[in-house]
Amino acid sequence: MSQWIVEAQMDMRALLRSPSFYLPAFAFPVVFYFFFGIMLDFSNGHSDYLLISYACFGIMGPPFFHLAVSLASERTQGWLTLKLLSPMQFNSFIAAKLFNSALFSVVILLLLYIEAAWLADVRLWFWQWGLLTLIFTLGTLPFAALGMLIGALAPDRAAAGVVNLIYLPMALLSGLWFPLFLMPDWVQWVAYGLPSYHLVQLGYGVIGQGDEVSWYWHITYLCLFSVGMMLILRGLSGRFSGSNP
Template sequence: MLNSDIYLKESLYDLLSLWRTPAFFLPAMLFPLVFYVFFGIVFNFSAAQGEYMLVSYACFGMMGPALFNYATAVASDRAQGWLTLKRISPMPLSAYVVAKFFSSLVFAACIALMLFITAALFADVQLLLWQWATLFTVLLIGTLPFALIGLLMGLCLSDKAAPAVVNLVYLPMAFLSGLWVPIQFLPDTVRYIAYGLPSYHYSQLAHAVIGTNQGHNLWLHGLYLVAFCGVLIAVIYWRYQRLSR
């Protein structure tokens, strides 16, 4: 079997396993949509607010599948011995990692499309075609740092602790980055904390597509995320080597 076939089959099987777990995908897909309906539509006082909240809640929603799919699934596979079995099998372990990222991207794409359609139909959000396409692309690519965070958690946490710890990281990180409340309305102390969070830089790149970012140099946001991913990959490699001994 060609390597590409292995990656494809593993990705499809992982996606199927998530699809058979509604406790995972229903909250992940509906939570950001419900938030947007309330704060982007029901309590929407201007078209600009609808656009701003669309980007913020899209970032918030699309971070979730990457974090949870890796953290909870990898921790569970470690506890049940599946990760060890995959490690000693002929299948490249990278196929396992790529498959989970593929599944996360599929669900993240569904979240984005649901929010886009809702915003266009009910919040009077009107973007140019290139803005919709660019925003969608930035949102998808930007989930990589959160997938790496989830992978590191999965390699470090037990299967019982992983869901709780992910929530303890995910929800405060979203709030402190200005994804629930616009960053300019938060205290100065919180803003300084936000500068060190990947979710803040992720959201600023997405907001830049529609011109609602804070005006900082986009290269700084991009370089931060690249450096953040590089550090996480190094730590993940170190942790994996420790587990392999």
């Protein structure tokens, strides 16, 4: 436990020294929700609906970028090899990054909650706020697993670009920026295969606006997706040895 705490502290210190990471992570969902959810009101008065959309969009970023970029950087520069040769357990290394990514996601959620309640007059029950926070905090795991896979495969300088090529289209095709009913039918079929779609549907269900699919199917998909990514990572465990791709 002490090893995990030290690793989490060091990882958080590195994150706080990188405003290029946390400032966009905080600003993008807040600004997007302000323009599309409040000013332009694409949801026709249902600002709580777009709050869920941009909350899902916001929490995807920290695990995606942090796990992918930091793992790719530490792997290609040899720091990960040094850590693996030390008495540190690799589980502590991953757990620290997962915890800090989830913590950043909680901060993003709180910023969106304040914005929604203050500027969009969104009113939810206390249990709804709490359940949304729990769903989206645990919902960082599939994206963290995908981020680790990218970090295991992508070169240091290409990791951020690869994440953007996946992260932004995934958000768009899942209906996080614009409701799916405003998009072509084929987009809705693509959305069914994306983890962000299933996560946001769980959020919609909290406010009574989810799809007709039972919630446990969404949870099952997210669990299977996370396990699948981890199994692939297990097969690629040699990529963490520090060698350049």
